[in-house]
Amino acid sequence: MEQMEVNNVGRKGANREPSVWNNLYASLAGSEATLLDVIWEQHRFHEHRRWDVRELVRSIDMSALTAADRFFIANAGRAELTTKPGADRVTRLADKECRRWLGVDDSLAKIMQACGTWSRYWNEEEAHHETAFNFIAAALAINPPDDMTVIEYRKIFPDDDMLRTLTLLACSEINAAVTYNEYAHRTTEPGLKALLLQVGADEVQHMRYFISFAKALVDSGRYGAKGALAIAHLFVRPGGEIYGATRGQTAERTTHVNWWDNLDTAHGDVSLLMGVKKKLSMTYKMVQQITGIEVASPEDIEDKWMDLVSSEPAVQCQ
């Protein structure tokens, strides 16, 4: 049992496994917890899950990697480059939103601050992923990103509504987690399998955090469920974002890089089409956890989103 007491003052929850805080709005609005309690739990959780990139990379038999393994590693390394600008954006946006809500809804301001604070752990954990895959890519000369590519992929995402931002990030983590897990079960190299399972597990925890913050925004009553459903629809509709680079045509953007659009299309059956059913089912669950709305298909998400859109007044025609 972990006992942490300083001057006989024990921290809340110090004797249980660290976890993602689920009912954040209720806890902060109801004065059941302070920001320091939330931040301490974030830190316990982060330390509890720490791993060493060098150890896992050393355990891989590089000579045993197949062409499909090398394809996956090269693409994963480039994709993970975009997580730093994603985290940098959340840090900045969360603080801006915290200041915006201060004095208007202090509980919501605290949620924003909790999210911005957590983003430092997200940034660090994603650094593990990026450096692991790109180290291998460079060591084996499997098309590692050159300096200009690194700079290109670090473009910081433009701002959007906070609920839409958090939901989009949860969707991105779903896409990543399932893709890593699917390939982990295909590769036969045990060291690579272990690395992929670790990275996939990290992505699942990130997804849980984004869901927790997004749910807190909806629970506050200041953010409507419509924003979360819009993003879910964006991802799971026919030709949606979960299909990424496997689509015939993807958007060319100058402002930022969406990793799922910038992968090599496929190597045999290794592509973003792996685990689509699982990605969809996790998205349905995400919608329910954030909004309380049950959905069971892309059409369901679209219908419920459009119903919420229709409840707003239409713009008058000139």
Add this chain to the structure above:
Amino acid sequence: MNTGCIADIGAFVYERFSAEVGLARADLEGQVTLADVVHRSPRITNSVDLMECFAKTSNAVRREFGVRVRLPAYPVNTTIETLVHAFIDQVQAQLATERAV
């Protein structure tokens, strides 16, 4: 309820969509693309906002013609004209099915 001739549907969709995005109908015709609309609209900042404008247009079509239009993802270089035709095709197909029943 509107019985849905092509000219009526097209005009209705253009009218509603132009109101939602805050651009004149003339600014949506020809080779104007989704990307152009995002860039020029005073009401849209990104593709999610654009998607919502289409949703509001679709809801208006449902109220006017009694059919629900579903739009898949389109590349950003798709013209508005192409999307309006997609609306027309779906409305006509559903109305024809209802009449046949």
